[in-house]
Structure formats: C-alpha cells, structure tokens
Amino acid sequence: MKASSLRRWLPWLEWGRHYDRQTAAGDALAALIVTLLLIPQSLAYAMLAGLPPAAGLYASMLPLLAYALFGSSRTLAVGPVAVVSLMTAAALQPLFPAGSAEYAGAALLLALLSGGLLCGMALLRLGFIANFLSHPVISGFISGAALLIVLGQLAPLLGIAAAGATLGQLLPALARGLPVSHGPTLLLGVGCLVLLFWARRGLPPLLQRCGLDQAWAGNLSRAAPVLAMILATGAVWLWQLDERGVRVVGSIAAGLPAPSLPSLDLELARQLLPAALLISLVGFVESMAVAQTLAARRRQRIEPDSELLGLGAANLAAAFSGGLPVTGGIARSQVNFEAGARTPMAGVFSAVGIALGALLLAPLLQRLPQAALAAIIVVAVWGLIDLRGLARTWRYSRQDGAAQAATLAAVLLLGVETGIVLGVGLSLLLFLWRTSRPHIAVVGQVPGSEHFRNVERFQVIESPSVLSLRVDESLYFPNARYLEDRVAALVAARPQVRHLVLMCPGINLIDASALESLEAIAERLRAAGVQLHLSEVKGPVMDQLGRSDFLQRFGGQVFVSHYQALRQLDPLSTRRALQAGR
Structure with missing residues (x-):
C-alpha cells in the first residue's frame, strides 16, 4: 500500500509525525x-x-x-x-x-x-x-x-411515570401524571x-x-x-x-x-x-x-x-x-x-x-x-x-420547506425512524419532481454582443428561422419525455423555423433514456423540415455521445459556441443584432 493511501486510512500517521509537547x-x-x-x-x-x-x-x-x-x-x-x-x-x-x-x-x-x-x-x-x-x-x-x-424528560423532572415514542403517546401520559x-x-x-x-x-x-x-x-x-x-x-x-x-x-x-x-x-x-x-x-x-x-x-x-x-x-x-x-x-x-x-x-x-x-x-x-x-x-x-430555520427555508423554497415541515411532523406524530424515512423519501421525490420539469428557455441575442439570454427576461433579437433553446438541467429518464413535449410545442408555434439549436452548457449528463428522446426529437423535427443542432456541449457529455452513433445519425452540427451556430445558420440575423447595439 502506498504511503499516501496509508495516511489516508490512518490519519494519525500524518499528525503524529509533528506531535510535540506544546500540542500535547x-x-x-x-x-x-x-x-x-x-x-x-x-x-x-x-x-x-x-x-x-x-x-x-x-x-x-x-x-x-x-x-x-x-x-x-x-x-x-x-x-x-x-x-x-x-x-x-x-x-x-x-x-x-x-x-x-x-x-x-x-x-x-x-x-x-x-x-x-x-x-x-x-x-x-x-x-x-x-x-x-x-x-x-x-x-x-x-x-x-x-x-x-x-417532552420525554418532563416525566423525570416532574417525578412521574410517563413514556411514549410519539407526541400522541407522550402528551396524554404527561397530562395524566401532572x-x-x-x-x-x-x-x-x-x-x-x-x-x-x-x-x-x-x-x-x-x-x-x-x-x-x-x-x-x-x-x-x-x-x-x-x-x-x-x-x-x-x-x-x-x-x-x-x-x-x-x-x-x-x-x-x-x-x-x-x-x-x-x-x-x-x-x-x-x-x-x-x-x-x-x-x-x-x-x-x-x-x-x-x-x-x-x-x-x-x-x-x-x-x-x-x-x-x-x-x-x-x-x-x-x-x-x-x-x-x-x-x-x-x-x-x-x-x-x-x-x-x-x-x-x-x-x-x-x-x-x-x-x-x-x-x-x-x-x-x-x-x-x-x-x-x-x-x-x-x-x-x-x-x-430550530423552528426559525423552518420559516427561513419555507420563505426561500416552498418545496424544501414542505420536506422539512413534513419530516418534523412525522417525527413528532409517527416516531423518529418513520420520520427520517419519510423525510428522505419526500426529499428524493421533490428532487425527481423538480428535475423532471427542467427550466428550458428560448433565448435570443443581446444587441451589440455575442451573448444570448432568455427572451422573457431581456430585450433580445430572435432569429426567425433558428429557434434557440437553453436547457438548464441534466437530461435523464424523469425529464426526457418533458423535453420532447416542450420542443414539439415550441416548434408547432413557430412554423417559420428551419433550425433548432439546443444550448447545452447546463447539461452535465445525458443518460440512455434522454439519448433515445434526442433521437426521437431529431427524427420528428426532420419530418417537419427542421434540423436539430447542439451547441456548447461539455467535454464529458461529448465523450458520452461519442460512445453512441447519435452524432453520425442526427444530421446536424455540434457548435463550440451558440454565437458560432447563429452566425452560420442565420448570418443576417446575427449581423443585425450586432449592429443594433451600436
């Protein structure tokens, strides 16, 4: 075993070398x-x-x-x-x-x-x-x-016999003994x-x-x-x-x-x-x-x-x-x-x-x-x-606040083991629910720049023939179908679109289910006369895609930057956006 690995499992080998009287x-x-x-x-x-x-x-x-x-x-x-x-x-x-x-x-x-x-x-x-x-x-x-x-320690403090594992058991017992x-x-x-x-x-x-x-x-x-x-x-x-x-x-x-x-x-x-x-x-x-x-x-x-x-x-x-x-x-x-x-x-x-x-x-x-x-x-x-912490969590995130409140209530009403199991299960369900509906934004070019932002939050210029979508979540089985439905709805509302570019800077993973959804999206878009492209794909995700034949079959291009994609697919719109900022 290497010395570094040994010190990792036996940390005293590290601090013990420098132990002296002052430390002792x-x-x-x-x-x-x-x-x-x-x-x-x-x-x-x-x-x-x-x-x-x-x-x-x-x-x-x-x-x-x-x-x-x-x-x-x-x-x-x-x-x-x-x-x-x-x-x-x-x-x-x-x-x-x-x-x-x-x-x-x-x-x-x-x-x-x-x-x-x-x-x-x-x-x-x-x-x-x-x-x-x-x-x-x-x-x-x-x-x-x-x-x-x-509550359980109130019994020995009062000098009475009262036991219970939940609020429903403790309170009546304390009331009888009081x-x-x-x-x-x-x-x-x-x-x-x-x-x-x-x-x-x-x-x-x-x-x-x-x-x-x-x-x-x-x-x-x-x-x-x-x-x-x-x-x-x-x-x-x-x-x-x-x-x-x-x-x-x-x-x-x-x-x-x-x-x-x-x-x-x-x-x-x-x-x-x-x-x-x-x-x-x-x-x-x-x-x-x-x-x-x-x-x-x-x-x-x-x-x-x-x-x-x-x-x-x-x-x-x-x-x-x-x-x-x-x-x-x-x-x-x-x-x-x-x-x-x-x-x-x-x-x-x-x-x-x-x-x-x-x-x-x-x-x-x-x-x-x-x-x-x-x-x-x-x-x-x-x-x-920490009941104040519950109020802070609720103000910041209703979902996390609900998980915290449900865990607290379950511990009090059902017992400690049931409470923690319910809390963990609820937090995992909330995670799956949140990630099953990822934030997908239609983006446009900020005038006078090469940056792209959400059309609902910024004054941007959209290309009439290129639909730019930014996906802010990894793609895996809970949200794969949601992506399909979202893309279909957006393309149906824009009959003039000829290209769809998925911006992928927020995607850290594409699992097998999501890969099949991308293949289905590419096929449906092709049937509707729209070509799918990708931009700003991270290296590990490209490595994943490279282990399949998707990049050879989907027919589109993978662009290093989204600006490069728009400049190639709709150069007129790109120039117009740059000139609008001058």
Whole structure:
C-alpha cells in the first residue's frame, strides 16, 4: 500500500509525525474541559437510551481511542449524543423492557451493526451517500427529535411515570401524571434547569469580570452540568431526599469495562438492521457537518471515507466494551475546538479522564437524582430545536420547506425512524419532481454582443428561422419525455423555423433514456423540415455521445459556441443584432 493511501486510512500517521509537547499541552487542556462536559452527558444520554448510566461512561472510553486511530477530524469529540440515544431507545423499547439484560445486549448488537455498516461503507467509499440526506430534512428531523426528547424528560423532572415514542403517546401520559407530580423532585429539576440555562448566558460575563478571557469563560460555562450534578447530589444526601421519593441513579458499576463479544442473534440482528442503518446515516451526517465546519476554520480537510471508518471503529469499540451507538457531538466538538484541541489525542486524554471518573466517582454518583440528568438533557438539546430555520427555508423554497415541515411532523406524530424515512423519501421525490420539469428557455441575442439570454427576461433579437433553446438541467429518464413535449410545442408555434439549436452548457449528463428522446426529437423535427443542432456541449457529455452513433445519425452540427451556430445558420440575423447595439 502506498504511503499516501496509508495516511489516508490512518490519519494519525500524518499528525503524529509533528506531535510535540506544546500540542500535547493544548490537547490535554481541551480534554480536561471536554471531560467535565462529557461525564454528565454520558450518564444522561445512557439514561435517555434506556440503559444503565455506566453504559454512557463505557461508550466514552474505547470509542474515543478507536476514532483517534482512524478519524480524519482533528477536533471532533465522539461519544453518546442525544439524537442517536433517542433512536437507540426507539429501536429497542418495542423489543425488550428498558434496563433489562436483553435490552443492554441488544444495544451492543445495535452498536456492532452500526459500526459494521459504517466500516463497510468506508471500504466501498460511499462517503458521498450523506448527500442524499438534504439539510432541510436533517434539520426537521433533529428539531422533531429534540422536541420529543424535551417532552420525554418532563416525566423525570416532574417525578412521574410517563413514556411514549410519539407526541400522541407522550402528551396524554404527561397530562395524566401532572396532578401527582412529586414536589421535591420538581424543585430539584427546576433548580437544575434554572442553573444550567443561567450558566449559558449569565456565567460567561461573570467569569469575564473575574479576569478570564471570552473563550475560556464560554468553555467553563459549558461545564456547568458538573456543578449541577454536585449540587443536586449534595441536596439529596443532605436532606435524604431519596428516602422521600426522589428517584436517584442508584448503584453504578465501578471500574473499567471488560471487553466482551455482543450476542450474535441473527434474528434480532435482522430486526435491528434498518434502525442500525438509520443511526449510521444520521450519525455520519451530523458528524460530517460538525467536522467540516470546524476544519474549515483552520483550513483543514475532512475525508468522508476516513470519517466513515473512524465512526465505524468507534461503534465497534462501543459494542465490545459495554457501550451504546456513538457519533460526533455538536456541543462537545465545539468546546473541544475552542479549548484549543489540535489533534485527536485530545479525545484519547478525554477517554483517560472518563476512565478515572468511572474508577473514582461511581460511589459518589449513586445519589445523583434522575431529575438533574433530565435537566442536563433538556438544556443540551434545547439549542437543537430550530423552528426559525423552518420559516427561513419555507420563505426561500416552498418545496424544501414542505420536506422539512413534513419530516418534523412525522417525527413528532409517527416516531423518529418513520420520520427520517419519510423525510428522505419526500426529499428524493421533490428532487425527481423538480428535475423532471427542467427550466428550458428560448433565448435570443443581446444587441451589440455575442451573448444570448432568455427572451422573457431581456430585450433580445430572435432569429426567425433558428429557434434557440437553453436547457438548464441534466437530461435523464424523469425529464426526457418533458423535453420532447416542450420542443414539439415550441416548434408547432413557430412554423417559420428551419433550425433548432439546443444550448447545452447546463447539461452535465445525458443518460440512455434522454439519448433515445434526442433521437426521437431529431427524427420528428426532420419530418417537419427542421434540423436539430447542439451547441456548447461539455467535454464529458461529448465523450458520452461519442460512445453512441447519435452524432453520425442526427444530421446536424455540434457548435463550440451558440454565437458560432447563429452566425452560420442565420448570418443576417446575427449581423443585425450586432449592429443594433451600436
């Protein structure tokens, strides 16, 4: 294997050559801050997934090491995230009781399947597949999932039992439980919410007045969940609130995860495969969006296929170490970047910090109230709800806005898996609908120039004997028949036309269906006494046409420029247009 190819699949060979003490110090400092954020989030997201809290800690150790070996992003922070945890719960809760051994085993199998799919896509170089998930669909999905997460966490905040995977299940359950809310639990939960929301806005200015710069103040404020955990646990211990009905995390297995092989139940794997595929795609898209944004700020490059391999390896590591499906986190990655992380070694240092936390803090977390973890989840996902983005998308494009709104509604009303499938399907249908009716403009010559523009938008001069059509879309099977109908209608309305020239600067592809349509168009025009010509055809498209006999059979010419076509086919009209501009 060539050295360049090896470095592509093992990026640490590149950044590892230049690793020094200064870089290590920056990575270690960033890891300290990220660890403070990751410990409470890991516990909270494990609870969101319906798993024991320790699973969140385990998913934040070996997966970080695996990603550091294969991932191409220097600053992406991998671990449990809210949306993937919700999708994990949605996939497993219909099959097993949450918290059971079967449930935990299925979560490991789900991580194994997700990791295998991601690694398989990496080996097949399918990084481009993320392009099939449009931004409006992903935005609608994430907003809908975040709303479901917030509503789902109201139950532990209120101290009641209420569960559901959709809006129709959650709202009635919450309404029934509201009259019997547990006062101390509610007080604890609201207190944590107030503290965490205040920390986002009020704490940074306070820290800046104490002498910290803006970046450090912002990073430390994001570690406020640790303070909320300490205060909430202290309150439970001081006033014995667990004996008064406040639900706590309970016993957390101390120590490091023992490597183990997930149960390979083929029937269960078949049931989980669709969910694993969705988790893989959503996690990959979310990670790529974050990684590319942060890499652009340092003029670095992200390799999609390397990211697939890195995330796949991280999920495989989670499967073999008692974790749950993982991906790159938005908030953690932003903190990691702003805290000065330079390489994935920051993730390795964070894994060490989490391991120390699992060894030393497990006994101290037994009285951590579930309401505090629910508050941490609510504040973490609150920023993911982007209803204003839906309004912006709707104003710009009704079709994209409809896809985003439909995805959001489907997630809320039908569930996360159905929502994302419906959103992707709708976006693909909208793409096919848009491209099935390509923009086809009749163009004329701009007076005094060699340029051609749409006759409906500009004052131009048309040739009476040459019809000039500009096609602004690639030609393939959904729009081939539309082109035939459009050409037939335009020629029928212009009986004096003797030549039709298709301008092709916007055509990047002509598939077999479109080629047959061009042949049919040429034959029908010839029968009507009109000759078909092409102009400004791109090189790759000419190569395609050259592999057929169309260029020899259609009888017309292929012109380098449209001006050349008009000058040869109707020189009088061309001269008149040039003189009109003087």
